[in-house]
Amino acid sequence: MSINTPTLPHSSNGTAVLGLPPSWYLDPAIFELERRVLFDGSPQFVGRSQMVPxxxxxxxxxxxxxxxxxxxxxxxxxxxxxxxxxxxxxxxxxxxxxxxxxxxxxxxxxxxxxxxxxxxxxxxxxxxxxxxxxxxEWRGLLFMGDGDPAVALAALDDWPELAADGYVLDRIDQEEHDLNWKSFMEVYLEDYHVSAVHPGFRTFVNQDELRAPQRVCCGERFFAEMVSAKWPLGSPGSPRFAEYQRLLLEVTGGEAPAYGAIWLSYFPSTLIEWYPYFNVVTRYTPLSPERTQLTSQYYVRSDIRESRPDFVAACHAVLDEVTSEDHDASVRLHQGRRSLWKQGIEWQGPYQEPMEQGLQHFHDFLRTAAKG
Known part of the structure; x- marks a missing residue:
């Protein structure tokens, strides 16, 4: 009986390109190294300029x-x-x-x-x-620490969709979770899990663009991806997305939104998301190898916030749904890694190209930083 072995992506020296082993998520020594070389002095998101106009x-x-x-x-x-x-x-x-x-x-x-x-x-x-x-400041976002985000993210200057003028703060969430900080960042860096984990979101966006991302951009400290909304909008994959899609069509006047979602991971600690009329910025603060604090700020275009509170509530509902699904997936990943790490097992799996290209870029950043 023969078994077909899939072809693995390889590096320039011919070795298979593999993800991080469990120790990178649980070893206290690696955690302290990350805090020292990645987080100390790194750009840290503070808030939006519009918060103090x-x-x-x-x-x-x-x-x-x-x-x-x-x-x-x-x-x-x-x-x-x-x-x-x-x-x-x-x-x-x-x-x-x-x-x-x-x-x-x-x-x-x-x-x-x-x-x-x-x-x-x-x-x-x-x-x-x-x-x-x-x-x-970069596009209205304020950062403290070393480095200039306007320089680090200059490759995104020709992405007009990232403009968020006229947005106002609508909600702040602060939570702590028993997970490694990378577990949260990574789910926004790969599209491979979407079809299995997000029944509502996967039917809202163009799945062809998830399987073969069309618009991505990366630099030394970031990875960005944009996906379109499926058009015409398809059958909703969850009750919350049914309500959201109905109200979105009212808000756009029946026109296709400019995009379905944009994710920008600014390494090591900031995730910036854009959805139609919504912008979310999350900061990750590692507290221990297995505990992370998340602070998320939700911004809404001011005219929509004033005129369509029903749409704002529906958007929060679908974002909460997707976030909960991502959290559940992160917990499963963490539990599996923890089990292996306690046994001294260092499994590493290959990257799916191109759906995990952002994840590989993030891991390359981590490996380079760890080498000093």
Whole structure:
């Protein structure tokens, strides 16, 4: 009895190209290496420029940036510590507009540039200024840390679909999961799982473009892919997608949307998604080899948010459906890897080309970074 062995993709030196072994998801030593060489100082998503549109606007941040303020000062968005230098109280909550940052406990006050300007009943100003961090902007998204996203993502300059002017913040989700951080990033870097995992989404988008991606772009620190919506829209694959597709046709006036989905993975910690009239930005913060914090910000085009709350709710519903399906798939992957790792087994599987080309690009990035 003969068995047909599939042809595996090979590297330039003739060896088979394989995915990462289980240890890369569970070994504490590898986790610490990733934190040091990938995350320390790397670009970290903070928020959108539109969150602070006017001079003096501020937003008290949560999640990975808890204890910091996003402020608009002298026309520029920047981060300022939100913790008083006197007795370490958290000073501002929510969002608003202010000329100064004032601690509600002892009235110590600071300018929006972080410089201390008042300390009641002190003979002299202690000049204990608040730390500040400059930010870099790409298409309205704000990042702190080393590197310039406008340079790193310059190859996407001719993708007009990525413009998100006129979008407003609609929802923020913050969660922690018992999974390795890469498990979340990877499901957005390959199309191979879509037909099995996403019954609603797979019938919404053009499946031919999933099997043979037509529009992709990659650079040293990113991978991007765009897929069209199936047109005419097909039979919905789930009740939530049935409602979403019905309302989408109303919003577009019966016209095909410009795209079905765009995914941009900006390594190592940021996922940016575009859907018709929606933009989602998620930051991954690794806490341990098996625990990750996710902070997701959902933005909606302002006119749609005001005029079509029914469509906004339907879009959130389908995104929640797809996210839940991806989470369940990530859990299964993590459970399998953990079982093998505890046995000392380092299985590695081949990449399916071209549906896992983004995954391979991400793994190449990780391997290169690990070599220093």
């Amino acid at each position: 006017r001079e003096g606007d501020y937003v008290a941040l949560e999640g990975a940036h808890a204890g910091q303020l996003l402020v608009r000062h002298r026309g520029e968005a920047q981060l300022v510590s939100n913790v008083c230098r006197h007795r370490q109280a958290l000073m501002l909550h929510g969002r608003g507009n202010a000329k100064r940052i004032v601690c509600p406990i002892h009235n110590w006050a600071y300018g929006l540039d972080g410089r201390q300007c008042a300390a009641p009943h002190f003979l002299e100003n202690p000049c204990l200024h608040l730390p500040t961090s400059p930010l870099r």
